[in-house]
Amino acid sequence: MSERVVIVGAGHAGISTAFELREAGFAGPVVVLDQAGHEPYERPPLSKAWLAGAVSTGELAFRGPEVYARRRIELRTGVRVSAIDRGPREVVTADGARLPYDHLVLATGARPRALPVPGAGLAGVHRLHTLADALALRAALDGARALAIVGGGFIGLEVAAAARKRGVPTTVVEAAPRLMRRVVSEPVSAFYHRLHEEAGCVIRTEAAVGALTGEDGHVTGVRLADGATVPADMVVAGIGVVPETGLAGAAGLATGDGVLVDEALRTSDPAVFAVGDCARFPLGEAMVRLESVQNAADQGRAVAAAITGDARPYRDVPWFWTDQHGCKLQIAGIATGADEWAVVGDVQERRFTVLCWRRGALVAGESVNRPADHLALRRLIAAKASISPAAARAGGFTLKDHARSLAG
Amino acid sequence: MAEVTLISHSGTRTTLEVPPGTSVMRAAIANGVRGIYAECGGDTMCATCHVYVDPEFAGLFPPVNEDEDEMLEATACDRLPSSRLSCRLTIPDGCGAVVVRLPESQR
Ligand SMILES: Cc1cc2nc3c(=O)[nH]c(=O)nc-3n(C[C@H](O)[C@H](O)[C@H](O)COP(=O)(O)OP(=O)(O)OC[C@H]3O[C@@H](n4cnc5c(N)ncnc54)[C@H](O)[C@@H]3O)c2cc1C
Ligand code: FES
Numbered sequence: 001m002s003e004r005v006v007i008v009g010a011g012h013a014g015i016s017t018a019f020e021l022r023e024a025g026f027a028g029p030v031v032v033l034d035q036a037g038h039e040p041y042e043r044p045p046l047s048k049a050w051l052a053g054a055v056s057t058g059e060l061a062f063r064g065p066e067v068y069a070r071r072r073i074e075l076r077t078g079v080r081v082s083a084i085d086r087g088p089r090e091v092v093t094a095d096g097a098r099l100p101y102d103h104l105v106l107a108t109g110a111r112p113r114a115l116p117v118p119g120a121g122l123a124g125v126h127r128l129h130t131l132a133d134a135l136a137l138r139a140a141l142d143g144a145r146a147l148a149i150v151g152g153g154f155i156g157l158e159v160a161a162a163a164r165k166r167g168v169p170t171t172v173v174e175a176a177p178r179l180m181r182r183v184v185s186e187p188v189s190a191f192y193h194r195l196h197e198e199a200g201c202v203i204r205t206e207a208a209v210g211a212l213t214g215e216d217g218h219v220t221g222v223r224l225a226d227g228a229t230v231p232a233d234m235v236v237a238g239i240g241v242v243p244e245t246g247l248a249g250a251a252g253l254a255t256g257d258g259v260l261v262d263e264a265l266r267t268s269d270p271a272v273f274a275v276g277d278c279a280r281f282p283l284g285e286a287m288v289r290l291e292s293v294q295n296a297a298d299q300g301r302a303v304a305a306a307i308t309g310d311a312r313p314y315r316d317v318p319w320f321w322t323d324q325h326g327c328k329l330q331i332a333g334i335a336t337g338a339d340e341w342a343v344v345g346d347v348q349e350r351r352f353t354v355l356c357w358r359r360g361a362l363v364a365g366e367s368v369n370r371p372a373d374h375l376a377l378r379r380l381i382a383a384k385a386s387i388s389p390a391a392a393r394a395g396g397f398t399l400k401d402h403a404r405s406l407a408g
Numbered sequence: 409m410a411e412v413t414l415i416s417h418s419g420t421r422t423t424l425e426v427p428p429g430t431s432v433m434r435a436a437i438a439n440g441v442r443g444i445y446a447e448c449g450g451d452t453m454c455a456t457c458h459v460y461v462d463p464e465f466a467g468l469f470p471p472v473n474e475d476e477d478e479m480l481e482a483t484a485c486d487r488l489p490s491s492r493l494s495c496r497l498t499i500p501d502g503c504g505a506v507v508v509r510l511p512e513s514q515r
Contacts, residue, residue, distance in 0.1 A: 023442070042449055049451075059434065067440035294447060321453055330453055371453050371475060375482035400481065 002028040003102035005307060006091055008081045008247065010034035012043075012293050013276025014107030015062050016300025018073045023301075024308040030073050031099065033091070035080035036130070039065060044293060046134040047158040048323050052165060060131065084251035086269055103271060103307050106248055106259055107300075110241035110277040110291065115150060119212030124219035125235045128155055140234050144168045148222045148232035150209055152179040154322045156238035157192065161324045164199045171202040171230045173222055178205060183320075185341050185354050188329065188366045195325050204230070243278045243289060256280065258289040263313035264306045265299055273306070275299040281314060288334070292320045317382045319374070330374035333364030333381045342392040344399070345370060353377070353399065355392050362387050365399075376403035410503040414459070416443050417512040426499050432508060433457040433495035443510040450495035452476060456515055458483040459508040460490040461497070468506060469497050485511035 005021060007014045010032050018030050034040070041060040049055040068075045083092040090098045112127045114120060126137045137159070141147070147163050149156045152174030163170045172179075178189040179196075196203055208225040212235060222230045245255040254260040254268040258280030265273050265281060276296035280289040298316040305311060320331045327350055338356035345352030353373040356364040362385065365377035376399040380387065383406050391397060412435055413423045426435040436444040436457075445456035452475050461469070469492065472480065476496050480487050494508065 019440075044449060061438065063440050064438040067438070071440060293449075297445075297447060321448060321451070323451065328451065328453060369475075370478075371455075372478035372482045374453070375455060375479070403482075 004029045004031065004100065005103045005105065006099060006101035007032045007105040007107055008034075008091065009107035009109055009244075009276070009278075010036070010040040010075060010077065011107060011109050011276060012062075012296035013109070013278075013300050014105065015040050016297045017105050017107060017275060017303050018075075018300075019071065020301040020304035021307060022071045022073070024304045024310070026304065026308050028102075032073060032075045033079045033081055033093070033099075034075075034077050035094075037078040038131070039077070040075070041131055042293075043129075044321075046131065047128055047155050047162070051134065051138060051159065051162040057131070081247060084247055084272070086251055086272070089271060101271070103273065105303055106267070106272065106274040106278060107276050107296075108244035108247060108278045110243045112237070113240045113242050115209070115212070115237045115239065117209055117211050119214055119219065120237070122212055122214040122219040123217055124233060125212060125237065127237050128159060129241070137236065141166060141168060144234040146232045147171070147234045147236065148173060148230045149236045149238060150222065151238035151240070152176070152203065152205065153182070153238055153240065154180065156236065157196065157324050158322060159236050159238065160196060160201050161199065164196075164201050164325075168234075170200075171204065171222075171232070172196070173207045173209060173224065173230060174203070174205045175208045176205065179203070183335070184329070184331065184366055185335055185338065185356055187341070187343055187347070187354050188368065191347060191368065192324060192327070192329070195327060199325055241277065241291060243280075245278060248272075248274065248278075260287070263315075264311045265303050265314055266306070273303045275303055283315075283318075283334070286336075290318055292318065294319045317378050319378060327368055328371070330367045330371060331364065332367075332374055332377040333362075335364035335366070338363060340389050342389050344373070344392055344397060355387070355389075357389060360388075373399045376400050379403045379406060410499045411505040412499065413505070413507045414441055414443075415507065415509045417510055428499050428501045428503065430499055431495050432459065432497040432499070432506070433493075435499075436494065443514065444494060445514050446495060452479060452493060452495065455479045455483045455493065457494040458485065458511050458514060459492055459494045459497075460488055460511065461492050462507040462509070463490060465506045465508075466490065468500055468503055472496075483511070484513050484515050 040062045080094040112129045147170045149172045210225045211223045213221045243258045248259040249255045259274035302314040335356040340357040351369045353367040367374040409425045412426045448454035
């Protein structure tokens with residue numbers, strides 16, 4: 001008996017699932033369907049090295065095309081799945097074809113949130129999610145005279161760094177009181193704020209967007225809620241993503257800001273899993289949805305293990321990175337609700353780590369240009385190591401020594 | 409083209425034809441070589457592309473820099489004098505062959 005796995009979505013999560021199934025010894029057919037018409041590629045460089053011109057488009061591919069065949073992974077691009085028929089266990093594609101599955105993996109990702117203001121449809125307004133978006137954005141940057149970025153999160157700030165490097169006058173408009181507020185601690189926000197300003201970027205926090213202004217169908221500026229206008233002939237919106245839950249919802253699976261799954265990443269139907277940006281899963285006491293390569297890759301591995309009969313709870317320590325003006329930020333754990341933090345290292349030297357505690361437990365750490373701290377932190381958080389804020393602030397403290405003591 | 413041979417911990421040899429300017433990591437990933445993960449895509453941040461370079465080939469590559477040095481201290485398998493991150497090993501012009509060995513695990 002040869003069971004068939006069908007995977008919807010050929011992003012980081014879907015492709016990871018496919019290859020990890022083979023690593024785990026799964027011998028049956030593996031089919032990956034994606035509506036996009038090209039080979040699967042990496043998204044992170046689109047707003048970093050690729051946008052800065054340091055990486056070519058050809059280098060974005062996950063794998064050479066022949067590798068899929070060699071591992072007997074049937075990759076079908078340009079195929080949109082339009083429905084899941086859970087009774088007979090079949091997916092229905094947009095052209096009406098039906099494909100049976102024994103296990104279905106939803107890896108449909110997320111789509112960028114549209115700017116909910118008048119003028120969002122004007123020419124010159126960009127977003128950055130796919131390679132096509134990135135190509136359009138990079139071409140437009142060449143001729144841009146003034147760029148306004150709506151959203152001071154990772155994507156907006158990475159684009160701001162690339163634009164300043166090309167000398168484009170750039171303003172970042174952020175509604176919150178500080179940059180990357182949802183995901184980093186105050187010291188890290190403040191550090192990157194300064195870094196961007198030093199590079200000549202104008203940053204306006206607590207500035208809500210009221211509308212985009214335009215002339216002859218092309219954007220001319222961003223009007224703020226307080227009436228001021230930021231002139232711009234190019235606007236990039238980076239205000240977050242919405243999970244792709246349409247298929248799951250229409251098939252009667254439980255959803256709610258994501259496809260809801262249990263610890264083994266199973267949806268409310270045990271034959272259907274969800275992974276990556278589209279999945280909302282239990283982590284500690286909370287249900288979370290994470291948008292990162294690490295989460296997509298590790299969840300792919302966890303589902304492959306579950307399908308091959310080795311299910312265990314998904315508890316990998318989340319990690320994320322961003323690169324802005326040559327300062328690499330690596331985040332381990334989740335700082336949500338943190339009530340205490342300590343800075344280790346030297347902020348002036350641009351090499352430091354912020355440790356974050358919640359109710360006395362070390363929950364996260366944010367490292368700037370300290371990759372070894374970051375790797376040590378991942379081990380310490382996974383082991384639920386107890387480090388007190390006082391110990392961290394004392395002289396001579398290093399994370400590496402602590403991680404070593406765990407191993408020893 | 410250089411002949412890059414990767415020897416897995418269990419002894420499996422894979423030989424790839426790699427053009428100059430490509431990193432050993434990139435070549436391994438593009439060809440689906442098992443045992444190299446490269447979670448960070450080559451940004452010297454994940455240490456999941458760790459390899460041991462056979463000593464006779466070590467001189468082909470620029471020395472370990474500060475970032476790489478820090479990362480090598482934190483790899484899943486022991487650091488040896490021959491340890492490198494394969495995303496830092498760009499095949500130079502005129503290079504004929506390179507042999508690297510893979511650690512038992514990357515994470
Ligand atoms: C510009 C950019 C920079 C980023 N930088 C970083 C970073 O530095 N570090 C980091 O960790 N993360 C980063 N991320 C986030 C990371 O790329 C995502 O978390 C990751 O790609 C999620 O993988 P996924 O497979 O869940 O979704 P995706 O990669 O979005 O893949 C989903 C796929 O499903 C397909 N699909 C959806 N619906 C259907 C359907 N009905 N039928 C067929 N196909 C369908 C889509 O076409 C798509 O290809 C970045 C993202 C972007 C856009
Ligand atoms: S690919 Fe991440 S450190 Fe080399």
